Amino acid sequence: MTIKPLNLHVHLKPISWLKYSREGDLLFASSKDQSVSVWYTHNGQLLGTFKHSGAVNCIDVNAACTRLLCASADMKVTLWDVQTGAQLLSVDFATPTKVVQFSEGDKQFLAVTDSSFKQTPSIQIFKLPEEGTESRSGKLIPSRKIEQKDKITSAAWGPLNKTIICGFDDGTIRTFDAESGKQLGSTREHTHTVVRLSFSKDRMLFMSASTDKTAKLFESQTLELLKVYKHSDPVNTAAISPIKRHVILGGGTAAQDVTTTVKKQTYFDTHFFHQVFEEEIGTVRGHFGPIHFLAFSPDGKSYASGGEDGYVRLYQLDRQYLSMEDTPEVGLDEE
Template sequence: MAVPTTLRQTPLTCSGHTRPVVDLAFSGFTEKGYFLISACKDGKPMMRQGDTGDWLGTFEGHKGAVWGVALSQDASKAASGAADFIAKVWDAVTGEEIYSFQHQHIVKCVAFSPDGSLLATGSNEKLLRIYDLNNPTADPFIISGHTSGLRHIAFLGKGEKIVSCADDRTVRFWERSTGKEIHRIDFTSIPNGIEVSNDDSILTVASGNTVSFWNTTSFEKIKEYQVPSQVHSASLHPSRSVFVCGGEDFKMYKMDYSNGQEIESFKGHFGPVHCVRFSPDGELYASGSEDGTLRLWQTTVGKSYGLWKCSSDTPTSSEILSSPAKTETVA
């Protein structure tokens, strides 16, 4: 049962996309704070200031739905993968396209290595490709093993390992330098989303109506909890105190990591929730939905942070952040 709260959650609604928002990613901390990028089926990834949702720019160039996005830790580069069979790398400061990598099928996911020198892509070809951005004309290193299209990928440690999930109902760990499969976890439902913790020690997996947590060294299951809805994405707070998740019932759930008890649930979206992530400082979490919006939610309701300028008792009303149609400098 949800624990009642005396303060009302007032999410910031970031509009501008015209179709479902299917992926999002935060950068690390920079001199200008942190940033947020969103993937949408309208084919136009958007960059925003992470703590306020303020629109900074739109990356234009794809000719199909964008399924996956990533930001380098320093927010200097952005990446996107799309239904036009192309993965692109962008200058996140100017918005200009830097590289374009052709694939043979829809590119569903992209990820930067921690130092930003490598780009990993996963596609419906069932292959994982690794591009050396210091030598972008070289052929990518290809890792095979999945038997269905990939959904999400992430680097582990300093980039020595990669973890991926796919429609074949598996999560797999790979040695990056050799492409050797290190470990495989089988699920009864497709793992819709994965996330690596800030210290690389815990893998969060959203699958069916469960959220599970795995040790990335021993590969043992740490915890597994049931969620009231089929869940598409989950994110663990940097402090490991709570996790958030969302899925088919349009709700956002905040749950206790220690025992799986529901702390709060909020219904702000008007469609299934496809993606959710905590900000790097854990002060907020972002969600993207079938309804075409991004929403920013406070981890501690009522706290004065970003655009939430609150008194000690009463939160402000929700602010609507519109995205201009034209393209401007991204950061």
């Protein structure tokens, strides 16, 4: 099978996050170069950019694709109007913000702060003003604040906004009641940092990507470990196909972290695994540096990868892949 990408290049520093619009016609990409770009997915045309004063660590887009949330190293969460590019709201924090995400229904958002400047890591939940009133809302005060001793590396709303699921620097995954902030469960299936969490379409399953060279599949409500996918390098990102029993993994070690005794990689590839059988079914040639983010389109017919090299690679999956049976014997490659 031949899978050829569109190479989208406007960023000068590593890609930190990717987000498809709900319809899949737009792809948003954030970068450490203090900007967010927006692309048409059908032809890879650049639609526009949003400029920040610090590295952008995470982004999210509401269901109607009218509002863009950005968490950045300038200690802010910023809300933008997607159509006009106008900044609607800016929330100040005492530390850089690492993660931001709209709740289901887009009436709230969560923000994760780190331990910089001797601050306590936290998950903070805010109620969003009604559209059209954001600039008049004044200073936003969190409705809930969940503080933790350990560094929070990733966080996301659980099913129906009832819980918040978080990954931590010590390898643990914890779930909290979104209303009370009470910890409901915890598991430590990883031996190193949980870099990223990604969810299935119905949010009943999620994957954790870890620097311990594994990605793992969990049940969202119970944190029960279901599957383990082993990799040869640290895993920075993983994604679950919305239409097939496949998952994809990406990662790698940056050149400056590779010792002279270890062979340096030329390419950093996306690895396809069978979700149930845990077997690798193929690889797709990737970036000239570690892969930091992978995302499937909502219809599952394409996926995007963002890397250390500043490129976003957009892959349209062909008929052969989409019609192939979900068996571990079938492989795929990219020319």
